[in-house]
Amino acid sequence: MTQSPQDSLKITVLETSDIHGNIMPIQYANHNPIESGLAKLATLIREERRKQDYVLLVDNGDLIQGTPLAYHHARLNREEPNPMISCLNELGYDAAVVGNHEFNYGMELLSKAVAESSFPWLCANIVREADKEPFLGQPYILRRFGGVKVAVLGLTTPYIPNWEKAEHIAGLVFEDAVQSAKRWVKELREREGADIVIVSYHGGFECHLETGEPTEPLTGENQGFALCREVEGIDLLLTGHQHRVIPGARVCGVPVLQPGSAGGWLGKAVLSVERDREGRWHIAAVETELLSPEGAAPDAQILELADPHERLTQVWLDQPIGRLVGDMRVLDPMEVRLREHPLIEFINRVQMEISGAPISNTALFDNISPGFPELITMRDIVSNYIYPNTLQVIRVSGKDIEAALEQTAGYFETYDGHGEIRVSAAFSDPKPQHYNYDMWEGIEYKLDISKPVGQRVSGLRYQGAPLDPEGEYEVVMNNYRAAGGGNYAMFRGKPIVKDIPTDMAELLASYIMERGTIESTLDRNWEVIWTGHAEDRL
Structure with missing residues (x-):
């Protein structure tokens, strides 16, 4: 039987990850132009929004550290709004996940970035030592698209205490990402009634995507393969941290993406969703790819937002x-x-x-x-x-x-x-x-x-x-x-x-x-x- 329009729809999920402060499409060492950066990705993001009815946009972490612009803001200009946050606000992000480098400049700057954000920051497995609640208060978001209830759960590599200064993470407990996912995915399915569960994990893969053989010491830094293998109910896994370019693969049947770093790619997953005879929504197909910003003109509004910070940074750099x-x-x-x-x-x-x-x-x-x-x-x-x-x-x-x-x-x-x-x-x-x-x-x-x-x-x-x-x-x-x-x-x-x-x-x-x-x-x-x-x- 041919389905009526309201019984099927497509939801486009867009992912950025490991932007590391790269807004401008230039190299700071020599001013040479580059075919990457958030200003170029912004053009692709706006184009996808124009073409698609339902778009979910997520940043997967390591956003506010990594370039001279980010360094200048953190060390010399922190009283001004964070330029990275201003750009994500302008682009209408639905959520961001905490990455390990979000802690590099201390909790005060991270808290300031979160307070300036018009979107929630997600992290289910980093909890406050005092009450064991997620330290930013929000482990997930729920969005409705044409009647379909979509959940996005945020997870972060728990290996951060092995790198970060103790005072930057004081009072926090870093729980195993797989164990945390088991708890929260079940809750999203059973208590929240989510039709689709997306996990956005600031971490990568510890095993070969096809064979499952370990590709690195199993320290717990990267648990992407284990998430796909051990956690039931994940419909799409967004990853990062490793800076890999994974345009689309299936790990234990779960579609996965990883869009490199520094704004080199935009992750895209199109979820084709249908309603069955009992009225329940399910995913009929998932198509994944990475979109390259090569040749795209940088977005004028993003350049305008970054410009005052960029000018100060350039003057500082050339002293x-x-x-x-x-x-x-x-x-x-x-x-x-x-x-x-x-x-x-x-x-x-x-x-x-x-x-x-x-x-x-x-x-x-x-x-x-x-x-x-x-x-x-x-x-x-x-x-x-x-x-x-x-x-x-x-x-x-x-x-x-x-x-x-x-x-x-x-x-x-x-x-x-x-x-x-x-x-x-x-x-x-x-x-x-x-x-x-x-x-x-x-x-x-x-x-x-x-x-x-x-x-x-x-x-x-x-x-x-x-x-x-x-x-x-x-x-x-x-x-x-x-x-x-x-x-x-x-x-x-x-x-x-x-x-x-x-x-x-x-x-x-x-x-x-x-x-x-x-x-x-x-x-x-x-x-x-x-x-x-x-x-x-x-």
Whole structure:
């Protein structure tokens, strides 16, 4: 029998995730245009609203941190409305989910962002320690589309205490996302009478989407596969956090999406809904895809909202703060990771001097870090040190240091001296993890990438003598790594000797401004080799 129009309809679900403060379609390091950013996605969002009768728009988290614009607002202009929130208000978002980076600037700034939002922020599994209620008060939303009752449940990776500063999350309890989903999905179905349940989860997948084989240590950071496998009643799973591009797949029968990061894609799911003979609504089909903003004109209203913040940010970024003697430009990021580079040595030296620790590690966070020119500006600082990390000095054993170096050495595929050196799947799949390859100062070592992973560290010395596996050493590193982030479990729970609660970008800027001039230096304390012989340098 042919159904009447009121017995079938389509609901379009749009997802953004991991925008990380990217409104403007430019690169802050060089002003070059890029085919991404919220201003471009806004054009796609408005187009979908014009074409579709029923549209549900959700942001999946990591919204308010990540660019110089976001940093400038948080540190220097926080009395003004948050530009990211203003943009989402303008676009009429139905809800946003709390991401792990929402906590980076502290609870005061997060609370301000929530208060300024014309939409609710969702998070079912982060609860107040005092009463075990969701800390923002709203775990889900309910919307009606042509008689269809749609629920959106918000979940956040519970792994945040392993990265975030304790004072930023004081009084909060981070519950397992799967267990929380089981409780709330059942409640949405049975008590709220939801016809459709969508879970928006700021987390990714811990297993291969098809085989179910683990693709990372099962720490609980990412539980997307388990959500699909273990929680009954999920009609659509929106994911993020990993910055993966998943245009549409089914995991244990559940349609899933993940729209990359920095406004590179807009997730879209079209739910075809029908009413059965008993009058109950059910999903007849789901079509998923990712829409690219490439070629789209940035939305004029979004540009106008961001413009006053952007102008202040650009002025701030171009203020010279010091002069460099020598060369710290990054011309080839792989070369930086094969042998010591002046930029890495400088960052490590600053960390050691500020903290007083004799050993340090840091990373080249991504492959577009430009390094430092002769005249250094704030733009150069934030273009190279892109995260709001602080520093911690922790006490570890020589055995811990060697284990960390072996973890780092797994960045490279095994190399036989022929062809290109490649990044291993462990550091590139499901997303690039350049920020998890550490380079050290204060010790000497070699990484032999012709050997199997776990057997690559050689020549490990400290102050001219072999590093004592049972000895204790104080090492300065960023707070993410000190908490074990990036699968550096050997650092987790180690005694904290000193905590320096100032963003590393600010520390670098202050260091340069105080001296006026810095010099490029190299002590060549480490290198990557192959065939196991020091003379076979790459």
